[in-house]
Amino acid sequence: MEESTVLIVDDESAIRDMVTVALEVAGYRCLQAENARDAHALIIDESPDLVLLDWMMPETSGLELLRRLRRDELTAKLPVIMLTAKAEEDNMIQGLDSGADDYMSKPFSPRELIARIKSALRRQDAKNQEEPIQVDGLLFDPISHHVSINDKALSMGPTEFRLLSFFLSHQDRVYSRGQILDHVWGGNVYMDERTVDVHIRRLRKALGIDGHERFIQTVRGAGYRFSQKLVAD
Amino acid sequence: MEESTVLIVDDESAIRDMVTVALEVAGYRCLQAENARDAHALIIDESPDLVLLDWMMPETSGLELLRRLRRDELTAKLPVIMLTAKAEEDNMIQGLDSGADDYMSKPFSPRELIARIKSALRRQDAKNQEEPIQVDGLLFDPISHHVSINDKALSMGPTEFRLLSFFLSHQDRVYSRGQILDHVWGGNVYMDERTVDVHIRRLRKALGIDGHERFIQTVRGAGYRFSQKLVAD
DNA sequence: CGACAGCGTGACAATTATATGACACTAATG
DNA sequence: CATTAGTGTCATATAATTGTCACGCTGTCG
Incomplete structure (x- = not known):
């Protein structure tokens, strides 16, 4: 932790x-x-x-x-x-x-x-953290560990779950790979920052085609951002 | 620095x-x-x-x-x-x-x-670095990495973003290409100063027709100046 | 007017950043 | 022990960004 x-x-x-x-x-x-x-x-x-x-x-x-x-x-x-x-x-x-x-x-x-x-x-x-979070069609319940999008249950690994949890409580803000590593993996991790990319990819996949580019946005040269607002890029 | x-x-x-x-x-x-x-x-x-x-x-x-x-x-x-x-x-x-x-x-x-x-x-x-900057219709939010003009989201590359960021915190003052290179590209860069011109061009383009000649002014023989005020040259 | 320096503009190839799929390894589960 | 889900790393594919250049426009100065 x-x-x-x-x-x-x-x-x-x-x-x-x-x-x-x-x-x-x-x-x-x-x-x-x-x-x-x-x-x-x-x-x-x-x-x-x-x-x-x-x-x-x-x-x-x-x-x-x-x-x-x-x-x-x-x-x-x-x-x-x-x-x-x-x-x-x-x-x-x-x-x-x-x-x-x-x-x-x-x-x-x-x-x-x-x-x-x-x-x-x-x-x-x-x-x-303890209250269920609902944004747009996405429902995240940290107590029951359930995530669903438009009432359809999603399945994801623990890391993706923590990653999503982190993003949900830090929306609309860009985080570098290093910061994400710190927050989601906890403390002093020596790890390839590209690992974050892979887990972002997995989370996006888990969120399905709906949330593919919708929630998690890539900010080139800076990191990633979770946002429920659609952003015209 | x-x-x-x-x-x-x-x-x-x-x-x-x-x-x-x-x-x-x-x-x-x-x-x-x-x-x-x-x-x-x-x-x-x-x-x-x-x-x-x-x-x-x-x-x-x-x-x-x-x-x-x-x-x-x-x-x-x-x-x-x-x-x-x-x-x-x-x-x-x-x-x-x-x-x-x-x-x-x-x-x-x-x-x-x-x-x-x-x-x-x-x-x-x-x-x-944290507080959003608003001048005229331009909104620059370093936290979410969002730039919009009259509520319309803008898209620009990382360098244009840094360039805009620099200008916003150094308004109403002329900077030479060399100075801009130092501030935006950071430290000892050996680079063609005319590269700055190109990025100024890109930033102007990104700001759209509205901010074309409005915000970034060319000072012939000296450099560029960012200003929300219209300046009669 | 003509030469010239300063700047704007579009194109482009090199570079860099990110996405994606595959794989080996680990820990958990039955 | 066999199976399975999950993880981290890597290689490759794809996409965006960047620095430079060539060319054209414009104002300056003799």
């Missing part, structure tokens, strides 16, 4: 290190920032999957950063868990109102932290 | 010189202005890639200039890093709210300065 990246934002380095250790044991990648400004830069540059955000920080407060994140479309849906000292718990209502997904009071146990992170990531994933 | 131009705006010439040295060592081009009025003129004329802006200046303050830049569409997305004395740090919230991308407290180390500049330029690059 894909390794998720978590950004911890806190001005106390002890907290950051504790969290980092816990996260790495649990198989996450961890980034650190000690103030809101660095955090914002890291979020833009590294696009982490989740942010742990301390409430009280010098300069810009966590709440301000949170609001800033929510305002920008690129980061609007990024899961954020706020960290807070016991005494500030009352403020958390404000935090949740501003778009935090969860919060934890210091001190917290690493176990609980990991649990909440997992939960938040699962919810985020669920938002993107 | 491309050499970025940075404009330093400060009323203290010592600061300006120090920054200039640091920037030139790091491979940037550097412009100087000692007040907001000159700065504004330079921004319009030279279109720098980033502005270092002092907070306190006689006459117009940095903050006012910043607001002015943000109001004008042409300069709205120009990265601005504010410079501030320690004592004024509280005001920086106001600065960030007004659209500064970052700030630095004097005195600062050249290293840190360069790091922040790099980071800001990187972010700007990312933004430019």
Whole structure:
């Protein structure tokens, strides 16, 4: 599976290190920032999957950063868990109102932290993945693992299924072969990029003549794009 | 790669010189202005890639200039890093709210300065690569690799796409064939400069009769210019 | 006017990118 | 163990793109 990246934002380095250790044991990648400004830069540059955000920080407060994140479309849906000292718990209502997904009071146990992170990531994933997706005549049900087009069931291999799944949640955007390899095959794969071509071919075949050039478009020199819109080339 | 131009705006010439040295060592081009009025003129004329802006200046303050830049569409997305004395740090919230991308407290180390500049330029690059650009009837979407004019999809080769992309982020300025070769074909290319002519021709063709002479103008003896404004030669 | 440089245009062959079919290898299944 | 479905790589076929060139037009300058 894909390794998720978590950004911890806190001005106390002890907290950051504790969290980092816990996260790495649990198989996450961890980034650190000690103030809101660095955090914002890291979020833009590294696009982490989740942010742990301390409430009280010098300069810009966590709440301000949170609001800033929510305002920008690129980061609007990024899961954020706020960290807070016991005494500030009352403020958390404000935090949740501003778009935090969860919060934890210091001190917290690493176990609980990991649990909440997992939960938040699962919810985020669920938002993107668990509902059946229907585009045009194509019905994709990730729970039952069924794919049909105009009520006619399709058959495809696991890789084609993942590939289709990836495309469905990333429509109208061109991905290079390398990016597709990363997302669909997961992590650091050393593999011939042309393999992607072959699986694209197989997926197209599986989608049948209807979806042949309709859904998956080749963008010469760039990669592939899934789109339900017909594009005049 | 491309050499970025940075404009330093400060009323203290010592600061300006120090920054200039640091920037030139790091491979940037550097412009100087000692007040907001000159700065504004330079921004319009030279279109720098980033502005270092002092907070306190006689006459117009940095903050006012910043607001002015943000109001004008042409300069709205120009990265601005504010410079501030320690004592004024509280005001920086106001600065960030007004659209500064970052700030630095004097005195600062050249290293840190360069790091922040790099980071800001990187972010700007990312933004430019991600956001669709619309000028007149022309819509350029780098994410989906779609180009359309008056909602009619256009088709063009990868090189024409890159060429258009370059022009869109460098409008209203004449580029020689050599410069275009450098920017669009990347780095040290040994190639017939007249190849550029051919690709200009292809791009014009792809843009259709509408954009034929409208967007890309020939400047005899100098090169080409992309502009949404009609220019009387 | 005439020579000339700068540019536009269409054609074309070389190059490069992508599509497709075949095959060997692996893991899963009964 | 035999069978089967699935995977990754390769060779070949097909298609799109690219750089160059030759030719013609147009404005410039003496």
